[in-house]
Amino acid sequence: MTHVRSLDHIGVNVDDLEAATEFFLELGLEIEGTGTNQGKWVGDIIGLKDVKSDLVFLRTPDGSSKIELVKFHTPADNQGPEAASSNRLGIRHLSFVVDDLHGLLEKLRAKGFNTMGTVHDYENIFRLCFLRGPEGIIVELAERIGGAAGE
Secondary structure (H helix, E strand, O other), X not given: OOOOOOOOOEEEEOOOHHHHHHHHHHHOOEEEEEEEEEXXXXXXXXXXXXXXXXXXXXXXXXXXXXEEEEEEEEOOOOOOOOOOOOOOOOOOEEEEEEOOHHHHHHHHHHOOOOEOOOOEEEOOOEEEEEEEOHHHOEEEEEEEXXXXXXX
């Protein structure tokens, strides 16, 4: 018996919705939709009171994956983002397959985003790196450089 049929999206809470959206657009994601959630119904679902939030849904170009960026106006997070290291428990990074890792990194570095470590070619299959995006979001970029797809 199957219970989960697919992963619909990953939600990422941010303070600067515009900057986070711009970052993911720079990676090559596309806006699927925007909106505002507020009222008792959303608060009942997520376990908070007096909720008002804006959101942006982004999808990968092939449509297989989505990210929901959420800016909570109320209730606000007073603790702020922590720039956690990549070994902290919990959901720690988002990974994207890209076409031209070095070209993308050049564009991102020009906007102030740098790798957390080095770019590494893994067994002549993937070129990989981790970088920290806006508000401490860790993103892994992977460019297939060898081997057959699906290996």
